[in-house]
Amino acid sequence: MKLKNNKYHIKTIFLLSIVFLLQGCGARMTAIPISDAEDYDRIFPGLKCSGPFVITGKAKLEFSRYRFRGVFRLEYEEETVRIDFDHSSMFGAVKEEASIFIGKEGITLFDQKRAEYYDEDASGGLISEAVGGSVLPSDIFLALLLERPSFSEFHSLKGSGDDGRWKVSGIYKGREVEYSGEKSTGPVLLKLHDIDDLWGYFVLYSYSEDDKYCGYPKEITIKTEDGSVRINLDIVSIKKKGTK
Numbered sequence: 001m002k003l004k005n006n007k008y009h010i011k012t013i014f015l016l017s018i019v020f021l022l023q024g025c026g027a028r029m030t031a032i033p034i035s036d037a038e039d040y041d042r043i044f045p046g047l048k049c050s051g052p053f054v055i056t057g058k059a060k061l062e063f064s065r066y067r068f069r070g071v072f073r074l075e076y077e078e079e080t081v082r083i084d085f086d087h088s089s090m091f092g093a094v095k096e097e098a099s100i101f102i103g104k105e106g107i108t109l110f111d112q113k114r115a116e117y118y119d120e121d122a123s124g125g126l127i128s129e130a131v132g133g134s135v136l137p138s139d140i141f142l143a144l145l146l147e148r149p150s151f152s153e154f155h156s157l158k159g160s161g162d163d164g165r166w167k168v169s170g171i172y173k174g175r176e177v178e179y180s181g182e183k184s185t186g187p188v189l190l191k192l193h194d195i196d197d198l199w200g201y202f203v204l205y206s207y208s209e210d211d212k213y214c215g216y217p218k219e220i221t222i223k224t225e226d227g228s229v230r231i232n233l234d235i236v237s238i239k240k241k242g243t244k
C-alpha cells in the first residue's frame with residue numbers, strides 16, 4: 001500500500017509541475033475557433049524544419065527494468081524514419097546496438113548485436129512490454145515533431161491562445177492529442193492519451209536561443225504518466241540529408 005501511494009504521489013507532483021510550467025503567472029488563454037485549415041495554420045504554425053534530414057545526439061532511456069544511455073542517429077525522409085541506437089547500460093555492463101524502422105504502416109526492429117530482425121507483430125509486443133502500452137507509428141512522428149497532424153485528420157479541434165502562447169487539442173488517429181506552445185519557438189508540451197485513457201505520455205521540448213537547430217528542439221523528454229518510462233534526447237546536430 002505504501003508503494004502504491006508513493007507512485008500516486010510522484011504522478012501527482014509531475015502533473016502539477018506540468019500545470020505550473022504551462023500556466024505560470026500569466027493570464028488564462030482565450031478560446032479561438034478553428035473552422036478551417038487557415039484558422040488551424042494560424043494557431044498551430046507548421047514545423048520550421050522540413051525533411052529529409054539527419055539528427056544526431058545523446059540518449060538516455062529508463063524503463064522499469066532497464067536503463068541505457070548512448071548515442072543515436074535519426075534519418076527522416078518521405079514519412080519514414082530510421083533510428084540507430086548504440087547504447088550501453090548505465091554501468092557499461094551491457095552493450096546494445098539496434099535500429100528502429102518506422103513507416104506509416106508499422107514499426108520493425110533489428111537487433112544488430114544478435115543479427116535478429118523483428119517484424120511488426122514482434123516489434124509491437126517488445127515495445128508494448130517496455131513502455132506499458134501500444135505505440136503507433138504516428139505516436140513517434142508526433143512525439144519527435146517530425147510531422148504535424150493535418151487539419152483534415154485532426155477531429156474535434158479546439159484552440160486557444162494569447163499574445164505569446166497557443167494550445168491546440170483534438171482527436172488524431174484514435175488518440176487524444178494536445179499541443180501547447182510558444183509563438184517564439186514552437187511546441188513546448190505534447191500530451192497524448194489513447195481513447196480509453198488506459199495509457200498516455202507527455203513530451204517536453206526545449207529550444208536553443210540561436211538558429212543552430214533550424215527551429216528543432218535541442219532537448220526532448222518523453223515520460224509516461226505513471227513514471228515507469230523516461231526517454232531523454234539531447235540533440236547535438238540536425239542537418240539536411242546529404243550535407244556534411
